[in-house]
Amino acid sequence: MKTLALHNLKGGVGKTAAAVNLAYLAAANDVRTLLWDLDPQGAASWYFHGEPQDCTAKDLLRGPPSTISRLVVPSPYRQLDLVPADFSYRYLDILLRKIEPPRAALQRLLKPFAGQYRLAVLDCPPSLSHLADNVFSAADLVAVPVVPTFLSLRALEQVQAYFQQEGFDAKKLRPFYSMADRRRSLHRELLERPPRAMARAFKAVIPYAAMVERMGERRAPMAVYAPSEDPALLAYAELWLEVSAALAL
Known part of the structure; x- marks a missing residue:
């Protein structure tokens, strides 16, 4: 099983x-994928x-590794299962520090899950923390979405450092540009002349688009409702091809 972290x-x-x-x-x-x-x-x-299922972050870390298997729920889509978030995950950073070795708990x-899934996708909170350390240790690939702005690039540089x-x-x-709006001069400039921090970036550029925002309205991935020729959907498809190649899936 390969592990992809966002x-x-x-x-x-x-x-x-x-x-x-x-x-x-x-x-x-x-x-076959687990998110x-x-x-x-x-x-x-x-x-x-x-x-979320009836198991807190504390239960998860104190129990045997098999405890997590009872947290898995099916998604509405074939070949895709989910471990839903729990509000107790806000304590994960504290709890993980009590596990030895310190960066291997995740x-x-x-x-x-290694025998059941070919890919695990981790949707991570925005932080540099002990949880992030565990993610960086466990993941085969860490994909970093970057808006073409100086503040977003600075955050990428901090992660790289x-x-x-x-x-x-x-x-x-591996960073990639996200929410890119070519109508904005700064976005165009950073897309056309990528800074050094984007040297190993994926080529796919996810545009800023209303169709992406409708994910909240539809509560579904874009491919479920967007036209097949939609530019944002095509950009995600291109990104998937690059990610799958990088992970040798």
Whole structure:
């Protein structure tokens, strides 16, 4: 099983939309997929109509690794299951610090799924924390959505510096442009002349689009309701092809 994390230090950059759409596209391409919503806000869970099960973060970490298997619920879509978020996940950062070895708890929790799924997608809260350390250790690929603005690029640079400082494998970290609006001169400039921080970026550019925002109205991935020629849907499809190639799926 390969593990893909969607992470950004900054919120509001299209992270959850990417996690939901990539998980759906993986499943639609016959890759049995598990989406684990690690963000206590539970946006990815809400898109997939997933309700948290009767198990808190404390129960999850204190019980045997198999405990997590009873948290899995089916999504409305074939080949795609969900571990819904729970509000107790706001304590995950504190609880994970009590596990030894300190950065391997999440990897341990994912292990029981290795025989059932080909891909695990982690939708992560926006932070650099002990939970993030566990994500960076467990993930085969960390995809970072970046809005073409200086503040969003600064957040990416902070994550890149953190990887170097903490000894994580920098090859895992792959940014991509998200919520790009070519009508804005700054967006165009950063798209046409990408800064050094975007050197290893995926080529797909997710546009700022009303069709993406309608995911909240439809509570569904874009491919369920958007026309097949929609530019944003095509951009997510291109991103999926790049991600699947990077993960050798």
